[in-house]
Amino acid sequence: MxxxxxxxxxxxxxxxxxxxxxxxxxxxxxxxxxxxxxxxxxxxxxxxxxxxxxxxxxxGLINTHHHLYQTFTRNIPWAQDCELFDWLMTLYDIWRHIRPEDVYLSAMVGLGELLKSGCTTSSDHFYVFPNGISGELIDEEIRAAHDLGIRFYPTRGSMSLGRSRGGLPPDEVVQDEDIILKDTRRVIETYHDHHRFAMVKVGVAPCSPFSVSRDLLKESADLARSYGVRMHTHLAETKDEEDFCKEKLGLRPLEFMEETGWVGDDVWYAHGIWFNDHEIKKIGTCGCGVAHCPSSNMKLSSGTFPILKMLQSGVKVGVGVDGSASNDSSSMLLELKIMNLLHKLQHGATALSAEDCLHVATRGSSKVLGWEDGIxxxxxxxxxxxxxxxxxxxxxxxxxxxxxxxxxxxxxxxxxxxxxxxxxxxxxxxxVNVNEALLSTQAQAAARMLETAAKHTKIDYKKIRAREAVTNAWHYLR
The missing domain is CATH 2.30.40.10 (Urease, subunit C, domain 1)
Structure with a gap:
């Protein structure tokens, strides 16, 4: 050896x-x-x-939530300083043109930046599968992780409710539910490694409770548990999500997760800002984890994660940089500085030390991913x-x-x-394993091609659906 x-x-x-x-x-x-x-x-x-x-x-730092494909849509002027409707519609208009080579290059850039900021393990939540493009896009991310030498935890995401079925995403980026489940099985069987020093582990990750059907949520949970893999989704990111759930479902977001089997020590959520005190205690008791994404939450004005209540209730908390479209960076060390300053502002100067933040991004994140025996x-x-x-x-x-x-x-x-x-x-x-200058040139050229394709096929979404309805839906369908 x-x-x-x-x-x-x-x-x-x-x-x-x-x-x-x-x-x-x-x-x-x-x-x-x-x-x-x-x-x-x-x-x-x-x-x-x-x-x-x-x-x-x-x-090594451990990133528990990311969308690597978004690396090509950061610092876009018309997606900055705008309302969430305009921000998301602009980006979907670009993401619908993504190709396998874009997925590979964007993952190389995002994972490369993570490595250069001290991250040695990263998860990723991939859920955009444009029609007419190879369904094996997550394979391109795994190939990039292998080429760079980073430990990787991709989660096979999904969206099945397109605009024609009352969802927010364009129909061009959603999939049939049978296809989703079939490919999820393929990804798990092909790549998941249970070993404690595995270089690749795989999770199951419908995008959110509101971009897939209730049945798909339940079937995804059953599938994940039949293979013994973990489950991930967005939850409790905004106050509007809570209001929508109570009005449309008669349930709070966490109650909806309980009903569909998405609670347990094999589950971790992204964001988790709007849980109440009772729910935080319940999450701590049942063993769910939460990926805290401070930069994204600040940029989108989603709210401040109640980290002290979470930690005091025994909730497993890790750090995530989130997608580059809502962060514009993949630096874990920068994320920790922002996290440290945010919680001093929110909870007091002595609330969370820099070393505490380091602990959350290492031991905390490993527990969120169920990987504390190895990393x-x-x-x-x-x-x-x-x-x-x-x-x-x-x-x-x-x-x-x-x-x-x-x-x-x-x-x-x-x-x-x-x-x-x-x-x-x-x-x-x-x-060490890549020519950075060449990668940078190739990646910027690919990002420019995506932007150009989107400009030439831009859709006026305001004519498709009333602005107010889509604005409300964004919070639940992202």
Whole structure:
């Protein structure tokens, strides 16, 4: 088995149960597994030796919610600073033209940015399958993750209620429910790996309770549990969603999830802003997880996630950057700085420390994904997933007083080294397995083609449906 020795680090921030730190520490790895960690480990050589003098080592960050295909629709002027109706309609008009090569390139860019910001494991929620395009689009994301060397947790999403059936998405991007279920089985059987050091795990993820039928929600839950895989969906993102559920269904969003089998320790939701106190306690008791997406929630004015109540009630909380269309970035370290500042503003200066945010993005996120046996901390028996920053960098000068908080407090968005499963995938701030300049050129050209195609086939949605109805529906159908 290949071995790796990382020695003489300035500090190792383990994020283990006791949050131990190892000044001057070293780590020895065989294959993917950490075999020793500390200041006096009994190993002096290995197949690969990294002198980490002056470097601070952290466990790899874990992203629990993303839409990688949206990487080509960030910083679009006419999708910024506008109402949600205009924002979503503009983007659907682009997404309906997405091709397999766009999915691959957008995933390469998004996952590459995540790796460069210290993320070693990322989930993704893919649910846009344009008519006439290969249905195996999620395969392109998995191929990109393999090429980059990141640990990946794609979730096979779905939308079955198009505009002709009273839904919001254009009919061109929804699928027949039998096709959805068949392809979901294919993706699980082809790619899911139950091993604790797996490079790919797969989940089942209808887009939201309001873009698929009640039957598909129930059948998706049954399918996921028959394979022993996890379940993911958007929930409780806006106050309007709560009002709609009570008015149209006679149920609150979480009650609707309970009715369709979407509650349990194998389920995690994205956002979860508008749960009440009783629901938060229930989620904590039943073991559901929640992906906290601070930047997206702020940009779309959705509200502030009640993180203190969640944590106090035992809810599993992780961090997600969300899609680039509602974040415009895929930087996990930047997300943690925003998270830290948001909750100081909302809950008080001492509410959530930078180290607490790091804990949520590592151990917390691993629990949300049900992967705490393999990732989330640096300790013997866990995967060798980590990132390093050079304490000698100019942006850290005058800030070397708390190593655990350093990259979050200072707001750095890029790391020096990222290691996944004992393999270096970012070195000196650059991706190891890809030509970044070439990728950037190819990706921007593909994004421009999508934008151009959308301009030439733009639909006036205001003539299709009354603006008020669609504006209300957005919250529930995204």
């Amino acid at each position: 290949p071995s790796l020795l990382i020695k003489n680090a300035r500090n190792i921030i383990s994020m283990d149960q006791q949050r131990q730190r190892y000044p001057g520490g070293s780590i020895f790895v065989e294959d993917q597994e950490i075999k020793a960690i500390g200041t006096n480990i009994p190993y002096e050589t290995a197949d690969t030796v990294i002198n980490a003098e002056g470097k601070i080592i952290y466990p 989330g901390s640096l300790e013997v028996g866990k995967a060798a997933d980590m990132f390093m920053v050079d304490a000698g960098r100019l942006e850290f000068a005058g800030a070397l007083f708390d190593d655990a908080s350093l990259p979050i407090i200072t707001g750095t968005s890029q790391v020096d080294t990222t290691i996944v499963g004992g393999k270096v995938v970012v070195q000196d701030g650059r991706l």
